[in-house]
Amino acid sequence: MRSIIVYCSKTGNTEKVAHAVQKGLHGTADLLKLDLTPEGLLKEHAPRFTFDLSNYDLIFLGGWVMVMKVHPYLSAYINRIENLEGRKVAGFMTGGAIFSRGHVYDDFTSLLDRRGARVVDFMYISTMLGPLLTKSKLRAAEEFARHVMAQV
């Protein structure tokens, strides 16, 4: 099974979670960071950058909560993924506050519903800008990835 993890991260929290997800998948997943300028351009040449994820059986999408929503870099990417209809997607989001979970879950699932994708699982990790991102939460992210893999 081929998997990819696409994520955006500004201060590194979501990046740590993305790496934990990759570890949970035994390092087999491709990793694509949406490392963009404020204008939405790629910061440097990323040979693996693509909107075509049709080679992958499982797509992990990760990002951080900004003003209660999926970060616009990730939502813009979701809106442009090619051939997303019917594909299996798992989401992971980080946010400062636990109460953002419901808002960002709704946003994430409606973005993917509109594209016809199937959200198989979702994880939210509260970080409080960093200090709450404990080792046990990163282990939970590894476990999340294993669990997703086992159910698809």
Ligand SMILES: Cc1cc2nc3c(=O)[nH]c(=O)nc-3n(C[C@H](O)[C@H](O)[C@H](O)COP(=O)(O)O)c2cc1C
């Ligand atoms: C401009 C801005 C807006 C934010 N808005 C929210 C928010 O609405 N809800 C929330 O829980 N966290 C919010 N946060 C906190 C980030 O989502 C949180 O620190 C996240 O883990 C950052 O991920 P990163 O380190 O991968 O960039 C905000 C942070 C910034 C800088």
